[in-house]
Amino acid sequence: MHIEKEITKTSPGFIIVAETFADIPAREALLDRAMGPKRRKKSSEKLRRGRRPSEGLALIARNADGSVLGTVRLWDVRLGEGGPDALLLGPLAVDPTMKSGGIGSALMRHAIAEAGRLGHGAVLLVGDAPYYARFGFSAEKTGALAMPGPYERDRFLGLELVHGALDGAKGVLKAAGRKLRTERTRIAA
Numbered sequence: 001m002h003i004e005k006e007i008t009k010t011s012p013g014f015i016i017v018a019e020t021f022a023d024i025p026a027r028e029a030l031l032d033r034a035m036g037p038k039r040r041k042k043s044s045e046k047l048r049r050g051r052r053p054s055e056g057l058a059l060i061a062r063n064a065d066g067s068v069l070g071t072v073r074l075w076d077v078r079l080g081e082g083g084p085d086a087l088l089l090g091p092l093a094v095d096p097t098m099k100s101g102g103i104g105s106a107l108m109r110h111a112i113a114e115a116g117r118l119g120h121g122a123v124l125l126v127g128d129a130p131y132y133a134r135f136g137f138s139a140e141k142t143g144a145l146a147m148p149g150p151y152e153r154d155r156f157l158g159l160e161l162v163h164g165a166l167d168g169a170k171g172v173l174k175a176a177g178r179k180l181r182t183e184r185t186r187i188a189a
């Protein structure tokens with residue numbers, strides 16, 4: 001689906017647009033370069049496998065040539081059995097040759113703004129608190145929540161887009177996203 005016109009954001013040297021199916025090979029190669037082969041073994045992967053990213057929340061940073069410089073996706077999850085819906089963010093990655101150029105921050109800010117605009121209540125992620133704190137993420141309200149597999153508790157972070165959206169949230173996160181068609185499952189996350 002091509003919806004670039006709707007959500008294009010310009011910054012010096014790159015733009016942020018909706019990811020398209022044609023971006024997938026370049027995105028996969030970028031993730032291998034930025035994160036290495038262990039990226040597929042994360043607990044977050046259990047919530048992404050076989051699912052499509054949340055509608056409108058798979059974003060790419062491109063340069064003027066159209067090359068993929070960065071990527072972020074957000075996924076629909078449920079907070080515990082019968083609990084409220086939320087988003088799980090990840091992976092976020094920037095081409096290693098472009099690090100510290102503001103691309104990661106621009107992707108994060110754009111993703112958070114879009115998620116809020118689309119009416120989502122909260123975003124969760126597993127990542128480095130010193131990086132994600134600048135966008136408002138903290139472990140303050142994730143203590144009674146759990147990922148479906150091993151993770152480091154102090155890296156399990158949340159951000160409320162709607163005040164109080166994580167109040168009383170408890171239980172194991174469950175995948176709640178749209179199912180991926182079979183032929184695309186292998187290149188899901």
Ligand SMILES: CC(C)(COP(=O)(O)OP(=O)(O)OC[C@H]1O[C@@H](n2cnc3c(N)ncnc32)[C@H](O)[C@@H]1OP(=O)(O)O)[C@@H](O)C(=O)NCCC(=O)NCCS
Pocket residue numbers: 034035092093094095098099100101102103104105106126127128130131
């Ligand atoms: C983490 C990542 C997405 C940041 O993207 P980026 O475009 O390099 O970051 P930005 O330019 O927006 O921000 C750079 C700032 O973030 C800081 N930063 C980057 N990674 C950090 C981390 N893991 N922890 C704390 N600070 C970090 C930099 O030191 C820099 O600080 P400064 O602004 O004070 O100079 C990118 O480095 C990356 O792809 N890393 C490999 C994959 C990864 O670790 N993904 C996130 C999983 S937690």
